[in-house]
Amino acid sequence: MRALLDPSNIELIKILDQLALEDVDITAREIARHHSVLKNASAFTRNPARMKLIVESRQKQLKARAVAISLASSVEYDRKSERSARDSEALALQLKRMIAAHAGLIRAVQLAGGMSALERFWKEYKEVGDAVQMLDAVPPKAIVLDIK
Numbered sequence: 001m002r003a004l005l006d007p008s009n010i011e012l013i014k015i016l017d018q019l020a021l022e023d024v025d026i027t028a029r030e031i032a033r034h035h036s037v038l039k040n041a042s043a044f045t046r047n048p049a050r051m052k053l054i055v056e057s058r059q060k061q062l063k064a065r066a067v068a069i070s071l072a073s074s075v076e077y078d079r080k081s082e083r084s085a086r087d088s089e090a091l092a093l094q095l096k097r098m099i100a101a102h103a104g105l106i107r108a109v110q111l112a113g114g115m116s117a118l119e120r121f122w123k124e125y126k127e128v129g130d131a132v133q134m135l136d137a138v139p140p141k142a143i144v145l146d147i148k
Helices: 010-022 028-034 048-112 115-124 126-134
Strands: none
Touching: 010 028, 010 048, 048 115, 115 126
16 A cells, blocks of 8 residues: 555645635645645545545635625625615705705795785796696696696
């Protein structure tokens, strides 16, 4: 029987650790590319002790990748929730501005003479309002008030 090259598998263990650290798929061929003495993949697959080390390292690598994916997805979820919160705040601010603008317009109408002033204003734009109505451009749930 031939003597085993690298019987203590020290170099194999170093290669496995390096591949796991670099997140390179652990395969017998990849290990053979990095090993200084054993250059054939079969030198690893036919030896039960080496194969056991490879399988254990592969399992560790798969677990590490699963943890990394779960962490990445939770970070992505946090980013999405932060973005959603910012969007919600922006919409709330926009709503406050719209309410303030409408309140300002109502106050301006009151200061300009009330409803009679508003009626005089809308007489000039009645044709535009009628054209919009004929084109069905008014949203279906919009409430349109006729000012006489």
